Amino acid sequence: MATGAGLYFDGASSARHAVTIETTPAFLSIAGADGSLIAEWPYAELRAQSAPDAVMRLRRAGGPELARLEIRDPALIADIDERADSLDRSGVVERRLRKRVVAWTVAATVSLVLVAIFGVPLLSDRIAPLIPLSVEHRLGVTIDAQVRAMLDDGRSGKPFECGGTDAGKAGRAALDTLVGKLEAAAGLPIPLKASVVRRRESNAVALPGGHIYVFEGLVSQSRSADELAGVIAHEIGHVAHRDGTRSLLEAAGLSFLFGVLLGDFTGGGLVVIAAKTVVQSAYSRDVESSADLYGVGLMARAGGDPRALAAILDRIAGAIEPGSKLTADHPQTKDRVTAINTAANRLPAPTSPLLSASEWDTLRGICG
Amino acid sequence: MNVAEAPVAAAPQTSVPVTQAVRFIGTPRAYWRLLFRGTARLAVTLGIYRFWFATDIRRFLWSNTEIAGETLEYSGTATELLIGFLIAIAVLVPLNLILFIAALSLGPVGQFASTLTFPLLFFLGQFAIFRARRYRLTRTIYRGVRCHQDGSAIRYAICASFWWILIVLTLGLAYPFAQSRLERFKMRHTYFGNLQGRFEGSGWRLFFRGLVMWLVVVGPLLFALTYAIAGVDWDKVSAAAATSDGGTDFFKKIETAFPDVYGAIGILIGAVFFSMLMAVVLFPVFQAMVLRWWISGLRLGTLTIRSQLRTGLIYGAYLRFLWYALLFSTAMSIVGVIAYYAMNAALAGLGKPELVEAVNAAGGVISYVVVMLGYSAIYQGTVRFAFWQGGMESIQLEGTAVLDAVKAEGGPSSAVGEGLADALNVGGF
Numbered sequence: 001m002a003t004g005a006g007l008y009f010d011g012a013s014s015a016r017h018a019v020t021i022e023t024t025p026a027f028l029s030i031a032g033a034d035g036s037l038i039a040e041w042p043y044a045e046l047r048a049q050s051a052p053d054a055v056m057r058l059r060r061a062g063g064p065e066l067a068r069l070e071i072r073d074p075a076l077i078a079d080i081d082e083r084a085d086s087l088d089r090s091g092v093v094e095r096r097l098r099k100r101v102v103a104w105t106v107a108a109t110v111s112l113v114l115v116a117i118f119g120v121p122l123l124s125d126r127i128a129p130l131i132p133l134s135v136e137h138r139l140g141v142t143i144d145a146q147v148r149a150m151l152d153d154g155r156s157g158k159p160f161e162c163g164g165t166d167a168g169k170a171g172r173a174a175l176d177t178l179v180g181k182l183e184a185a186a187g188l189p190i191p192l193k194a195s196v197v198r199r200r201e202s203n204a205v206a207l208p209g210g211h212i213y214v215f216e217g218l219v220s221q222s223r224s225a226d227e228l229a230g231v232i233a234h235e236i237g238h239v240a241h242r243d244g245t246r247s248l249l250e251a252a253g254l255s256f257l258f259g260v261l262l263g264d265f266t267g268g269g270l271v272v273i274a275a276k277t278v279v280q281s282a283y284s285r286d287v288e289s290s291a292d293l294y295g296v297g298l299m300a301r302a303g304g305d306p307r308a309l310a311a312i313l314d315r316i317a318g319a320i321e322p323g324s325k326l327t328a329d330h331p332q333t334k335d336r337v338t339a340i341n342t343a344a345n346r347l348p349a350p351t352s353p354l355l356s357a358s359e360w361d362t363l364r365g366i367c368g
Numbered sequence: 369m370n371v372a373e374a375p376v377a378a379a380p381q382t383s384v385p386v387t388q389a390v391r392f393i394g395t396p397r398a399y400w401r402l403l404f405r406g407t408a409r410l411a412v413t414l415g416i417y418r419f420w421f422a423t424d425i426r427r428f429l430w431s432n433t434e435i436a437g438e439t440l441e442y443s444g445t446a447t448e449l450l451i452g453f454l455i456a457i458a459v460l461v462p463l464n465l466i467l468f469i470a471a472l473s474l475g476p477v478g479q480f481a482s483t484l485t486f487p488l489l490f491f492l493g494q495f496a497i498f499r500a501r502r503y504r505l506t507r508t509i510y511r512g513v514r515c516h517q518d519g520s521a522i523r524y525a526i527c528a529s530f531w532w533i534l535i536v537l538t539l540g541l542a543y544p545f546a547q548s549r550l551e552r553f554k555m556r557h558t559y560f561g562n563l564q565g566r567f568e569g570s571g572w573r574l575f576f577r578g579l580v581m582w583l584v585v586v587g588p589l590l591f592a593l594t595y596a597i598a599g600v601d602w603d604k605v606s607a608a609a610a611t612s613d614g615g616t617d618f619f620k621k622i623e624t625a626f627p628d629v630y631g632a633i634g635i636l637i638g639a640v641f642f643s644m645l646m647a648v649v650l651f652p653v654f655q656a657m658v659l660r661w662w663i664s665g666l667r668l669g670t671l672t673i674r675s676q677l678r679t680g681l682i683y684g685a686y687l688r689f690l691w692y693a694l695l696f697s698t699a700m701s702i703v704g705v706i707a708y709y710a711m712n713a714a715l716a717g718l719g720k721p722e723l724v725e726a727v728n729a730a731g732g733v734i735s736y737v738v739v740m741l742g743y744s745a746i747y748q749g750t751v752r753f754a755f756w757q758g759g760m761e762s763i764q765l766e767g768t769a770v771l772d773a774v775k776a777e778g779g780p781s782s783a784v785g786e787g788l789a790d791a792l793n794v795g796g797f
Contacts, residue, residue, distance in 0.1 A: 009512025014774040105413035
């Protein structure tokens, strides 16, 4: 049995009561300065409250919610800690509990990350074909505005889309002829909207809803209409496979998953992020090669040269330009070129170029 | 005698005793230990551990703050925060989904939804700030008496949104008045037991104290703007833009129209740079000034609170932050480069380019997480800690006798506000 001094707050007022505390076998006895008994707290009901290291701050589980007993006497603290199983002065119980919390949150995190890496792409593969075309079209319009804002640096001081001038209008007509032949051969459920835009990179992007942006740099890098058509056929492959919608779903799924996890809901610019994903995403190799194979088949059906895509890919990869997405984000160009040529070898030889020499010249002037 | 003691010694002796009654008894060492352990666990749990981390930090700060001989007690638990967050998610997920879908739809609905998203989330954030404050107050116990807060969070959110719009419109000039009004609202609804709080800080006083700083920072920007509007013939610029066919050509045309174009651009860049530099240099001064003003305006019944916070203390904290951040960045860069090459060398022999790519991507994400969490821990260990410790220890109390006879009042509130604040990223301590 030990006795010592302490401070008692009754939980009804802030008055400070200097008390004498005695450890009896079954409970803590708290007596006032005049010796009168204030309270008796059973050991089993003692709970430790947060306090500075040198202080033991107690409450009674059943007692007045805010009544507090504060003890600074080390010997008395040790004695009470010894007697009350509910107290955990050394923090062993708390540490064990914390370890379990950490272990299970790590487990939860691992499973969430695995879902993010494997589950989300799998899920978007399944969901993308189920999205109605009308929804995809609407999605495309919204994404389109974002992508345009991102791609259009406005440096030239001219309209972002080529084909406004007289020469441009003729070029636009030639482009429409070219795309029309491919579209007829492709037989897509949604209409295509292809246009040439003022960007210097040799690249092209396909958005959900059938938008295809061909960069000015690609037109000038192409040596024939079939080469340009090859790249457009590849992009039509993305449209046919609904790759844009799929990566959009992936991005949305990921932001949602990590938004919940990290507690960040202010990332309201989901559309922006999604648009970025569409443009900048490193499309996986499978997605690219299946678009390649689609493009090869489409070129053959349209009567063009299925090898043209391999030729322009090879050339662009040789002269790596900064920021060129078609090559930079598309690894193993050599493998792709080989795969395209192998597939093309099994197909009939081209009948004639997709555009006549004069039509091709006109198309090249689309940004004039 | 150091600078901090000078005003105390010079203060006139009144009938009410002035006491340096607030002490912070926690050691920075213990705080850093908490930060390190918590941050490491945040990293491996991608942030889920934050409820436990925040609770540990608050327990430490509260229980080591001693006011008139008694320390504060933080009685909140991590489970409460977790539940609050889950409730907030239950509210916010459908709301976000609706906003997202509405933003995707065409025409005026989509336009309206996109423009509405930010104001709505901002309003919700202010609502959350007030409710989170209520949670923290009701978990603050001192001498067996609870603090609490009444008042409508919606009214607070309306007032706060109004004042923030005004702050933006006046380029910050309305800030002192906003602070004094909002603080009045908060303190009027704050209680320690039956002792009601109030706020007596004057908006005009803060305005005049901060005006010089405002002029130094915003002045050059205004000058640059006026100069650009008045000094430049915009018709000629647009004419040049309309007739040129490229970037270089545009600049050539501008050059012929305005021979001194580069001087003007130099003045503009110089003004903006000067303004930014001043903003960085003066930011600690501003924060110390606002903190001093804020503490000195707090009242609790007849208890008067004053602060003699030294600006140098806040400066020191920021400099320490920069120094530690620099050391940390250097160390991380060295470790990162070594790890990168070691990993690539180890994986190169396997001949699996996809694996190398995946490992590099994962490495990038991990180093980003580690670096960001590291900065956050350093910030909390230096700046946040200095604000708490420095702010508390700068306090002088008059009339502490009133603290001896406070009647208990008020009950605990839910942690939904904390959850919302967490989900919306507007949380404080």
